[in-house]
Amino acid sequence: xDGTGYRIEPIGVIRSTLVDRKAAPRxxxxxxxxxxxxxxxxxxxxxxxxxxxxxxxxLTWLHRAQRDVLQVHPRGxxxxxxxxxxxxxxxxxxxxxxxxxxxxxxxxxxxVRVAPMEAIDGTPIVDIKPVLPRSADS
Amino acid sequence: xDGTGYRIEPIGVIRSTLVDRKAAPRxxxxxxxxxxxxxxxxxxxxxxxxxxxxxxxxLTWLHRAQRDVLQVHPRGxxxxxxxxxxxxxxxxxxxxxxxxxxxxxxxxxxxVRVAPMEAIDGTPIVDIKPVLPRSADS
Numbered sequence: 001x002d003g004t005g006y007r008i009e010p011i012g013v014i015r016s017t018l019v020d021r022k023a024a025p026r027x028x029x030x031x032x033x034x035x036x037x038x039x040x041x042x043x044x045x046x047x048x049x050x051x052x053x054x055x056x057x058x059l060t061w062l063h064r065a066q067r068d069v070l071q072v073h074p075r076g077x078x079x080x081x082x083x084x085x086x087x088x089x090x091x092x093x094x095x096x097x098x099x100x101x102x103x104x105x106x107x108x109x110x111x112v113r114v115a116p117m118e119a120i121d122g123t124p125i126v127d128i129k130p131v132l133p134r135s136a137d138s
Numbered sequence: 139x140d141g142t143g144y145r146i147e148p149i150g151v152i153r154s155t156l157v158d159r160k161a162a163p164r165x166x167x168x169x170x171x172x173x174x175x176x177x178x179x180x181x182x183x184x185x186x187x188x189x190x191x192x193x194x195x196x197l198t199w200l201h202r203a204q205r206d207v208l209q210v211h212p213r214g215x216x217x218x219x220x221x222x223x224x225x226x227x228x229x230x231x232x233x234x235x236x237x238x239x240x241x242x243x244x245x246x247x248x249x250v251r252v253a254p255m256e257a258i259d260g261t262p263i264v265d266i267k268p269v270l271p272r273s274a275d276s
Contacts, residue, residue: 007145008144009144027270043208046209048209049226050222070184083187084183088268094149128224130227
């Protein structure tokens with residue numbers, strides 16, 4: 001496969017009242033608000049079967065992240081020991097894909113209302129997947 | 139941001155006894171085997187703090203997937219209605235990122251043994267994230 005195969009083509013964008021990375025909750029369950037997933041017209045057919053009440057995983061591209069960071073102080077606590085990013089949920093990591101478990105509240109054409117969503121307004125969307133009923137994940 | 143920001147740089151590769159996509163289980167919980175995550179030396183520092191017993195999400199790049207597919211018959215069952223890929227776990231989808239919840243069995247230098255893993259040998263690894271203790275996901 002040539003290198004072009006590894007390029008993310010965003011399928012849409014997050015529309016949220018959150019605009020500042022510093023003000024955003026670190027995780028969805030930390031009082032994150034509702035948000036809209038605004039999908040691109042070219043992927044509209046991919047939404048067939050998605051309905052209010054579904055539990056889904058939204059993958060995003062954390063476009064403000066630093067990709068050259070390999071260790072962080074968890075949750076920005078400088079007294080916590082430096083930890084490898086693969087043992088944390090830091091947005092700063094080599095491939096800054098965000099993972100958000102949300103409930104679908106509404107599907108209206110190309111717009112999907114979800115909660116809770118800690119990603120900021122303008123964050124590109126990579127994928128949407130159903131939570132599997134037979135596993136605890138994700 | 140210019141377009142280069144959306145390029146996945148694989149952090150490693152799956153080493154597995156599974157070599158054939160057709161023979162691979164559809165999901166990890168369907169009798170998928172153990173596998174090794176073989177990490178690239180440049181990301182070694184990112185593993186600090188990852189230990190046997192951890193529950194993690196591995197994101198992969200499903201390099202054999204078809205990216206122009208928007209609807210599928212779930213689980214290949216032609217009698218099931220066509221469904222949007224965002225309402226299924228089909229590997230064929232616009233951005234073929236695989237999501238695998240696994241247990242860490244062993245960490246040996248740049249190699250991490252995990253189970254269960256349904257991705258085939260040679261699948262590029264995108265990211266590793268801890269399962270969050272406070273949420274049901276992922």
